[in-house]
Amino acid sequence: MAAPRDYYQVLGVGESAKTDEIKKAFRRLAKQHHPDRNPNNPQAADRFKEINEAHDVLSDPDKRKKYDQLRRYGAFAGPSGGSRRGPTSGGGAGGAGGDFDISDLGGLGDLFSSIFGRRGGAGAGREEAEELEVTVAIPFRVAGLGGKVPITLSMPEVCPTCGGKGGAPGATISTCAECKGRGTISFGQGGFAVNRPCPVCRGKGTVPSQRCGTCQGSGEVRVEKRITVDIPAGIEEGTRLRLKNQGPKGRGDVIAVIQVQPDRFFRREGLDVIGVVPINLAQAMLGSRIKVKTLDGKRVVLKIPTGTQHGQKFRVPGQGIERNGRRGDLYVEVHVTLPERLTPEEEAAVKDFAEKAGLKY
Numbered sequence: 074m075a076a077p078r079d080y081y082q083v084l085g086v087g088e089s090a091k092t093d094e095i096k097k098a099f100r101r102l103a104k105q106h107h108p109d110r111n112p113n114n115p116q117a118a119d120r121f122k123e124i125n126e127a128h129d130v131l132s133d134p135d136k137r138k139k140y141d142q143l144r145r146y147g148a149f150a151g152p153s154g155g156s157r158r159g160p161t162s163g164g165g166a167g168g169a170g171g172d173f174d175i176s177d178l179g180g181l182g183d184l185f186s187s188i189f190g191r192r193g194g195a196g197a198g199r200e201e202a203e204e205l206e207v208t209v210a211i212p213f214r215v216a217g218l219g220g221k222v223p224i225t226l227s228m229p230e231v232c233p234t235c236g237g238k239g240g241a242p243g244a245t246i247s248t249c250a251e252c253k254g255r256g257t258i259s260f261g262q263g264g265f266a267v268n269r270p271c272p273v274c275r276g277k278g279t280v281p282s283q284r285c286g287t288c289q290g291s292g293e294v295r296v297e298k299r300i301t302v303d304i305p306a307g308i309e310e311g312t313r314l315r316l317k318n319q320g321p322k323g324r325g326d327v328i329a330v331i332q333v334q335p336d337r338f339f340r341r342e343g344l345d346v347i348g349v350v351p352i353n354l355a356q357a358m359l360g361s362r363i364k365v366k367t368l369d370g371k372r373v374v375l376k377i378p379t380g381t382q383h384g385q386k387f388r389v390p391g392q393g394i395e396r397n398g399r400r401g402d403l404y405v406e407v408h409v410t411l412p413e414r415l416t417p418e419e420e421a422a423v424k425d426f427a428e429k430a431g432l433k434y
């Protein structure tokens with residue numbers, strides 16, 4: 074397991090930074106490292122993820138407190154509490170006073186799991202809460218207006234036959250010989266050692282005389298679970314929504330990473346929405362009234378003045394995206410379409426017009 078980077082360093086804030094400061098740093102960095110803005114940089118997505126993780130922990134006072142506690146023990150990369158431990162992953166370092174068993178800290182191993190979900194070391198005998206991360210693609214309109222998006226996820230649930238114990242009905246249960254009932258085996262890597270679930274009893278500490286036929290002894294079965302993701306209005310691409318206790322075994326969280334699908338008609342700039350509307354040559358030259366659709370499907374009438382140019386934008390106030398009490402506008406961008414072919418009569422008319430207007434061609 075690679076030690077996570079120091080979250081304060083990730084966000085570039087001090088240890089005593091206030092929540093406001095953390096949020097500000099997060100917004101600035103998230104903008105800068107957003108994968109959309111760095112399409113040719115494969116590291117941007119990782120960096121973006123890291124920034125989100127750091128924010129997720131440091132902006133939550135409870136998680137931050139736990140994190141700070143662990144950080145004092147040097148569990149994370151980067152300087153902390155004076156001593157610097159190697160953040161190197163892999164290559165079982167060992168020795169040199171660098172070994173550090175997080176399970177020796179009593180409850181801290183559990184804290185570690187509670188902060189980092191599946192990345193943390195397993196608590197002895199206890200099953201850690203697993204996190205399930207899933208990319209959810211949503212239509213542009215839903216991202217703008219908010220809504221509910223149903224998704225179906227395959228995830229482990231407690232086996233209904235054995236209730237998660239892994240034994241066939243009537244099987245005798247004995248202590249696991251591999252881990253001597255501890256449920257974990259110690260495993261050294263990088264700057265400190267972590268406990269891993271025992272592979273023989275899968276962390277249970279016990280083995281049945283006969284395995285449960287439904288789950289093959291794992292204690293869990295995979296199910297297709299349908300859950301609903303609540304999308305707040307104005308959500309941004311790459312936002313990570315945490316759905317508490319909707320994940321594996323009804324306890325883990327689901328992290329929905331939002332991907333906004335592009336729209337044929339609309340695009341977005343902050344809270345403003347830009348919609349492209351085609352108009353014809355006569356409408357552009359002579360002026361017109363056109364009906365345009367807003368993001369939420371309303372139709373509004375827009376006056377096109379005479380002499381409107383291709384690409385000109387017209388503001389429809391208050392029809393943009395609403396977020397935190399602020400509301401953007403809709404800008405209708407008109408695109409003038411020209412006839413591709415002319416009849417001889419039309420051609421004569423255009424030539425006539427060109428002569429009168431003094432247009433060379």
Ligand SMILES: [Zn+2]
Binds near residue numbers: 232236237238286292
């Ligand atoms: Zn079972």
Ligand SMILES: [Zn+2]
Binds near residue numbers: 256257271273275278
């Ligand atoms: Zn075992």
